[in-house]
Amino acid sequence: MIWARIFNIALFIVSVIVVLAGSDHILIDNRTYLISLLIYLAFSTLYFQLRVIGKSGNITYDYAISYSLSIVLFAGPIGLLLFETLYRFIIYFQRKITKTADEEEFYDTFYNIGAFVLSNSIGFYLFQFLMPYVEDVPFGFWLLLFVLVRVITLISDTCLVIVLKIYGEIKTRADAANFYKNRSILDMGKTALTNGLLLIILLDGNWETVISLFILNYIVSRSFVFKSQSIQDKLERDKFEQMAYTDFLTGVSNRALMDKKIEELNVTEECIGIIVADIDKFKSINDTYNHAIGDQVIQHFANTLKHCIQEEDYLFRSGGEEFTVFLRNRNFEQCEAVVEGMIGRLSSSYVNAEYKGENVEIQYTSSFGLYFFKVNEAVTLEKGYIYADQLLLQSKELGRNRLSAENGIFAITV
Template sequence: MWNYKIFDILLFIASLIVGLSFAPLEVDLTKFLIVISIFLVFSAVYSNITIQHGNGGGTFDYGISYSLSFILFAGPFGLLIFEFFHRFNVYFQRKYTKTADADEFTDTLYNIGSFVLYNTVGFIIFFTVLPYAQTIPFGYFLLFFAVTLINRLQASGLMAFAFYLSGNIKSWSEVVTLFFKKITLFDIGKVSITNALLYYFVMESQWEMLIGLFLLNYVVSKSFVSNQEKVQNELERDRFREMAYTDFMTGLSNRAMMDKQMDEINGTDEVLGIVVADIDKFKQINDNYNHAVGDRVIQHFAEVLKAHTTKEDCVFRSGGEEFTIFLRGRNYVECLDFLKSVSTHVNAHPAEVEFDGKETFIDYSASFGLYFNKMTEELPMERAYIYADQLLLEAKEQGRNRHVVKNGERSAAYA
């Protein structure tokens, strides 16, 4: 349990050693104070919208970082100072607002240590390759892109190892999915171009452009996060709506969705076949076997109904072993063909179930009531549904495993 915390502390200690080995600062102190003040202000503002990535064993910054441009300006020792003040500023903010995690302190040490260490690698690579990059077109920006990619790979590797130590990931597939698959060329490009421009404006002492870029970056990032939150809220709303209208045993729509659909069809003059179906002698299946077997028979019947309906049709589990189907865009003969097809399939294909540790097959049948008519204001859906339900009862009374139908005023029974 303490492994990942020890790792965080060791990472921080390593960053102190690396940072101090580049001391003292090799830049003008006045300029350093100006730059670090600007970076700290905007980093503090940006930390409120930084995307977080956590999985129970620690929370790590996973959004855009300005550290690359800062280390190129001030060196690893300068970045150590910047990260120390920035990360502990965030730490105390979260403590004050009571939003800090239980491991917030060691997470802060992790962030300081990791950012200093992998950016130091980027710092060394950048100045080693810069003379060669300057000889090719757009070499400056290409070098930033390459260093940003290397830094991101290092950051993902460190996070994966920290999550492994905390016990939150168990396999390489989880590592790839959680960390490395999230690396996109768009994100790398965004971070590299931002840091390339920031570094250029710092070195040229163009303070207005530097602040303007920070402001633009903040506005764009804030808009992105707002859009993400909007999309997330819509997805959650859709998910809860789906939960409210879905029967989870069968995956069909439930009675609430059926009532909603009935309200929408009411008074539209749509010609519709309303089928109410019921599994025959279902109680005997539960009594002779068990409720798990009964549930599997219900699922089997639901699968048959789904297989015989179209996208235009509506299939509902309206209660227990009873189902309702709205056959849409069909004439009366086509509705009869649907009933015959379903009945034939059910009789010919018993449900495969597991009972008493063995696979077995359950023969069952179903009865149907079909009411076919135009849904007018004089004939609301609720009344048409009652007619179909009454026809189902007639099918049961006539011996089950049959369907009783009514086309307007004409009715008939089919075995």
């Protein structure tokens, strides 16, 4: 966009004017500046890979710890201008070579130089003006650095808000205010502390310590990024696993997870009550109304079963209107009581749905088969499921809306 390009170039020109208006030389000797420049360029380029990417609509922008304040306080605005120009064009050519550059990368490079040079040069002039007033105050140096970082951040964010406004990504004052609020006080404190330590070490001329501090900062930042990525990867894996094992209509577990849990429980010797249940005459509900209402009935059925079991139990949608429950850590009588509770809950509730512009109340019943046994004593979990399914068929044959149960441990039929 032409106006964004104009703003980027104008920002760069303004930053150069601000630099030249206040200083016409580097504050340190050329040899010292060259050494510090090479160190800063090397580590800043390395740290660029650890930046955090922000996004507003179609516009992306980077968040990363900036070392510009320490170099401007050490070498002056001219020294900062040279550093930022070299650093930003190194990144520009690196992106061009790796073919990761955006269409506006060239003009964005001038924006980055201008924004960082302007904001940190203002920080430099404020430091020169305010330092005499705080040098005798306990921790005055550090408090001043934090204030400078806050001011620098505010100027940088204002420049970015203007760009986002030009692109139409920020439309109201509320949008702008929310953007400013995204900045973390802890991040600003980290920037102030890091730049302050670098400045003190630079003034002592201890290059080994400067490099060690950069390396330490890189290791900590790299570790943080690695842990953050690991957490993000785990969250994504968990999300995909949940999607793979969740029935989207009812929100309960699906047949795939049921098969997995069967494998896991098959190696145990615990007592389990397997319930297989389905909705009586479900086809007639679909035929009388429609499949959308049929789906609501299935959802209601799933929620009813879910409310009758405990956290340690498993509920699966094992077929169209068929559900399977694994009841754990109960005896046979307790499992029977759970099913009777399900039947009672269904008899006292109904599905409230809209059909042809009118509200309808749909009541339905369900048949249940319960097989209770000790896993792998004589029967596997797969075989126990088959027995429970046969008991469900028995309930259907006996007139529906009932439970047929068998205690596999004592071979008792109810």
